[in-house]
Amino acid sequence: MIKGLVFVLLLVLGFYGDLFWAHPTSFGWSDLSGMEGEIFKQIRLPRALVSFFAGASMALSGQLIQSSTRNPLSSPSILGINASASFFVCAYLVMDKQSKGISLLGASFFGSFLGGCLLFLMGHFVEVKKYPERIILVGVCLGIMMSSLTNLVVILDENNTQSLVYWLLGGVDGKTWAEIKWLVIPFVFCFSFSLFLIRPLDALKLGDEMVLMLGYHPQKIRLFCLLLSLLLVSAVVATCGPLAFLGLIVPHLARKLFGEDMKKLLPLGTLFGGLFLIYADWFSRYIQFPYETPVGILSGLLGGAYFLYLSIKENVANV
Amino acid sequence: MFKKRMSFKMTFIMVFCSLVLSTLLSLKSGGVGHFSWNEIYHFLFSGTLESNFVLGELRLPRILLCWIIGPLLATSGVLFQSLTKNPLGSPDILGVNSAGSFMGISFILYFSFLPSWFLPLSVFMGGLFCGLVIYFLSTTKKISSTRLAIIGVAIHILFSSLIQLLISLKSLEIQTALTWLSGSFWGKGMEELRWPFLLAIGFILTPYFFIKKMNVLIFDDETIVGLGENLSSIKFLLLLLAVLCSSLAVSLTGPVGFVALLAPQIARNLTDNNIQKILPLASLISVLLLLWADGLGRSLFPPLEIPVGVVTCFLGAPFFLFILMRKNRLEKRRGLV
Numbered sequence: 001m002i003k004g005l006v007f008v009l010l011l012v013l014g015f016y017g018d019l020f021w022a023h024p025t026s027f028g029w030s031d032l033s034g035m036e037g038e039i040f041k042q043i044r045l046p047r048a049l050v051s052f053f054a055g056a057s058m059a060l061s062g063q064l065i066q067s068s069t070r071n072p073l074s075s076p077s078i079l080g081i082n083a084s085a086s087f088f089v090c091a092y093l094v095m096d097k098q099s100k101g102i103s104l105l106g107a108s109f110f111g112s113f114l115g116g117c118l119l120f121l122m123g124h125f126v127e128v129k130k131y132p133e134r135i136i137l138v139g140v141c142l143g144i145m146m147s148s149l150t151n152l153v154v155i156l157d158e159n160n161t162q163s164l165v166y167w168l169l170g171g172v173d174g175k176t177w178a179e180i181k182w183l184v185i186p187f188v189f190c191f192s193f194s195l196f197l198i199r200p201l202d203a204l205k206l207g208d209e210m211v212l213m214l215g216y217h218p219q220k221i222r223l224f225c226l227l228l229s230l231l232l233v234s235a236v237v238a239t240c241g242p243l244a245f246l247g248l249i250v251p252h253l254a255r256k257l258f259g260e261d262m263k264k265l266l267p268l269g270t271l272f273g274g275l276f277l278i279y280a281d282w283f284s285r286y287i288q289f290p291y292e293t294p295v296g297i298l299s300g301l302l303g304g305a306y307f308l309y310l311s312i313k314e315n316v317a318n319v
Numbered sequence: 320m321f322k323k324r325m326s327f328k329m330t331f332i333m334v335f336c337s338l339v340l341s342t343l344l345s346l347k348s349g350g351v352g353h354f355s356w357n358e359i360y361h362f363l364f365s366g367t368l369e370s371n372f373v374l375g376e377l378r379l380p381r382i383l384l385c386w387i388i389g390p391l392l393a394t395s396g397v398l399f400q401s402l403t404k405n406p407l408g409s410p411d412i413l414g415v416n417s418a419g420s421f422m423g424i425s426f427i428l429y430f431s432f433l434p435s436w437f438l439p440l441s442v443f444m445g446g447l448f449c450g451l452v453i454y455f456l457s458t459t460k461k462i463s464s465t466r467l468a469i470i471g472v473a474i475h476i477l478f479s480s481l482i483q484l485l486i487s488l489k490s491l492e493i494q495t496a497l498t499w500l501s502g503s504f505w506g507k508g509m510e511e512l513r514w515p516f517l518l519a520i521g522f523i524l525t526p527y528f529f530i531k532k533m534n535v536l537i538f539d540d541e542t543i544v545g546l547g548e549n550l551s552s553i554k555f556l557l558l559l560l561a562v563l564c565s566s567l568a569v570s571l572t573g574p575v576g577f578v579a580l581l582a583p584q585i586a587r588n589l590t591d592n593n594i595q596k597i598l599p600l601a602s603l604i605s606v607l608l609l610l611w612a613d614g615l616g617r618s619l620f621p622p623l624e625i626p627v628g629v630v631t632c633f634l635g636a637p638f639f640l641f642i643l644m645r646k647n648r649l650e651k652r653r654g655l656v
Contacts, residue, residue, distance in 0.1 A: 073469070126643050133465055134643065140472050141636035144576065148632035151501045152625060161494050169487055244480065288488070297487060300480035308473040311466065312456070 003257075011271070014278040018048045021282070042176070050175040050183060051281045051295070052274035054236050055246060057187045059254065059273020060194060061229040061236075062247025063266060067201045068225035073136055073310060075248035076233045077303075080142030082244070084115030085237040087150045090164060094157045105182050108238035112230040118142055170241040170296025172281055179239050186235040190228045194266060197225065202262040243277075243296050245303020250276050252306070327596050330589050334603045341610045345382055348618045381504045383512055385613055388575065389582070389606035390523045391568040396579030397586075397601050398526065398561035401536045401594065402554060403457040406587075406646065407468040409580035410446070410565040414474030416574040418449035419566050421478045421485075423573070424496055428489045439570035443562065446569070449474060450562040454554070458540075502575035502628020504613055515571055522564050526557075526598060533557065533594045575628045577635025578605050584642050 019040070062075045076082050088111030089104060096103075122138045154164045200216045211218045236243060253276075254269035280298050287293040325333075392410075399408040399415075410416045422445030426438050452474070457467055486496055498505070526533065532553060535543050543550050565579065582605035583597060590596045609627065612634070616625035 122637065122640055126640055131465075133469075136469055136472075137465070137643065138640060141640055144632050145636045148501065148576075148629045151497060152629045155494065155497055155501065155626070156623060158494065161497070165486065165493050165497065169483055294487065297480065297484045300483060301477075304473065304477035304480045308470070308477055311470045311473045 007268075007271075007275075011275055014275055014282065015048060015052075018051065018278050018282040019044050023285070046177050046180055047172055047175055047281075048278060050180055050239065051172045051277045053180070053183050053187050054172060054240050054243060054274075055250070055277025055280075056270045056274035057183070057190070057232040057236050058243055058246035059250040059276070060187075060191060060266070060270045061232040062273075063251045063254070063269050064194065064197070064201075064225040064229045065247065066251050067204060067262070068222045069132070069135060070204070071132060071135065072252065073248075073307070074139070075245065075251075076229060077242065077244045077247060078136060078143070078307070079115075079119060079139030080144075080146060081112050081115040081119070081139075081230065081233055082237060082242040083143040083146035083150065084118070085109075085111040085234050086168060086242040087111060087146045087153070088114070089237055089241075090150050090153050090168070093164065093167075094153055094160065100179070101182055104238040105186075105235060108234035109231065112234040112237070115142060115146065116226060116230050166294065167241045169294040170243040170299070171292070171294030172240050172277075173292045173294070175239065183235050183239045186231050190232050191267075191270065193224075194228060197221065197228075198262045198266050201225070201266070205260075241294075241296060244300040245307065246273065246277065246299050249299075249303050249306050252310070325589075327590050327600075331600060331603070334600065334607065338603055338607055338610075341607055341614075342382055345385075345610050345614045346378055348614055380507045380509050380512060381613060382610065383509070383516070384504050384507055384572065385609040386606055387512070387516055387519045388568045388572060389578070389609045390602035391519055391564040392575065392579040393582040393586075393601040393605035394523055394526060394598065395561045395565035395568070396583045396605075397594070397598050398557050398564075399579070400583055401533060402454065402557055402561065403467060404536070405457065405467055406584065406642075407465070407580070408453075408457075408471075409577075409583075410450075410561070411574060411576045411579055412468055412475070413449070413453045413471035414478060415446045415449045415453065415562060416565060416569055416576075416579075417475045417478040417482070419443070419446035419569045420500060420574045421445055421482050423570060424482050424485055424500070427499065428485060428492065428496065439567055442570040443566035446562045446566045447559075449478075450558055454558050498626060499573040500628075501626040502573045502631070503626035504572055505624065505626070507571075515567065519567060522560065522567060523602065525560060529553070529556070530595050530598065536594075537592065573628065575609070576632045577639060578608055578631055581635055581638060581642070582608060 023044070058076070065074050065076060065079070066072055085108045088107045092104065092107040119135075119139060119142055122142065123135055126134050126138055128135050128138065150168065154161055154168070157164065200211070200221045203211045203214045203216055204218060204221060206214075208218045211221070233247075250273040251269060254265060254272045257272065258265050258268050277295065277299075280302075281295045284293045284295045284298040287298070396409045399410060399413065400406060402408070403413075419442040422441040423438060426433070426441045430437065430441075453467070453471060456470060482500065486493060532548060535546060535548055536553070536557075538546075540550060543553075568575070583601045585604050586597045586601035590600060608631070612627050612630040616627055616630045619625060
């Protein structure tokens, strides 16, 4: 009960802070009319909502991947899916500067789907079924391949290098109402589907044979989780660019806060992800006030440090 | 059981011949101009290097750079692999190169008022810090080789985020910074390469003084001490040398990925487990890899030039997985799995 109250309070505080504080021109709740009201409605509110839904999508996707592969180190950015989606979006942006909306989403989904297929293929090569920890190395290789291609594209397109690099850092600034629906619709779709996966994911923790005995098919569950994650990641990458590491840190923190029970963990962890990104966006504005710092930098630094800590700590990676 | 290998002499001669051939091919190919074999012969033996602009100023420095960077990276890779006793140990995977390039980028973007020899120095400091951390971790018994690679990857990712932070804070010279970060051989003249060439020869030849002692690193620590060798000084010296080699390479062209990992592995496959044979062979193979990567980058889509680092990363990553797979199969065959 108390935890729930604290959670709601933090959520309200986060939204309030992101909407009203740490902006170059600050105003309060009371003078929300006229021009300030317009700024609020057209700029700040969509940005806060994009932060929330992007964070929630990445958190959900990370949770699905971590539960289905039973590997606490895995996340869409480490497995290279982020990198493949962003490569395709970059290539698409280079070819057609003004594309927005569904075409970007399509390119992004194609990229993440291709990344998933390559992951499977290369993992099969390295016999990942026998050595499950190798999926991380496979994912890292895929990530390196895709990001080298992305670098190539960015370097070759000299006119747009600056804006592309800025986009690649992953940020939520400057998002408008038009782009929100391409984030919210996939999120709502995937979230409702994942509610059906709560029981099977709980069962998956017990091992594949137990899952079969309980009546679920483990490979189908994994495939479903992966597909949902791919859709979520592609939605986030198409709107905000690759937000590094959110899919890794947030599930870990959520597990510490809410326990291991999927019934509570999945929905609450998702909300916690949204909360996390709202706070990250708010605090990232303090780094170079009054200039914008893309929130992807903050999440990359925090996530990188946390990933390092996790890989050094024993009995986490089961390697 | 064990497949019949060529004798070491034959392998060496074959690699050397293909190296000479590749050098000549590399001189000939490229996007800017077409030269016949006659002209190239003339150029090489005419006595002066200024006789031909494209060959002398554009292509020859790049080829010379391959010949410098290759043995540097290969030596560093072989030394790291022996030190960490891990076939996946190499300065790029273990994050040493990224720590060095982080310091290098901060020098380029923020401290360019200092004299230019500060660049190799800063890269070296970053690389040494990371190398010490990795070395410390690898001596802990509880860390398996895959986990060491994952830790190295974590360090690499952390420093890459730091580099991104730096780039975003100072966005005026993004293009230069990014090109440097992908490992590019572009734009070096013969004059700039003089000092690095001499330094590189020094660094590459130094391991050959202790090469007989280096073989002893195959064994574990107690055995080495039992054989009467001074364990910590050997290890520290070799670590220093490895970081020196890779920092010089990184400071010249930025981090070129995967060569330091693959060249020693290929050399190990072509000959037996003797460092006296692996080190020179790996150096030659790395030059071969770099010549081909550079040549491909220049010739695939003329006049576009793909940086060498991009080619090596793109082709090297699946090759690295292929090596993992082979290691897997070999272990199965020998009954270790």
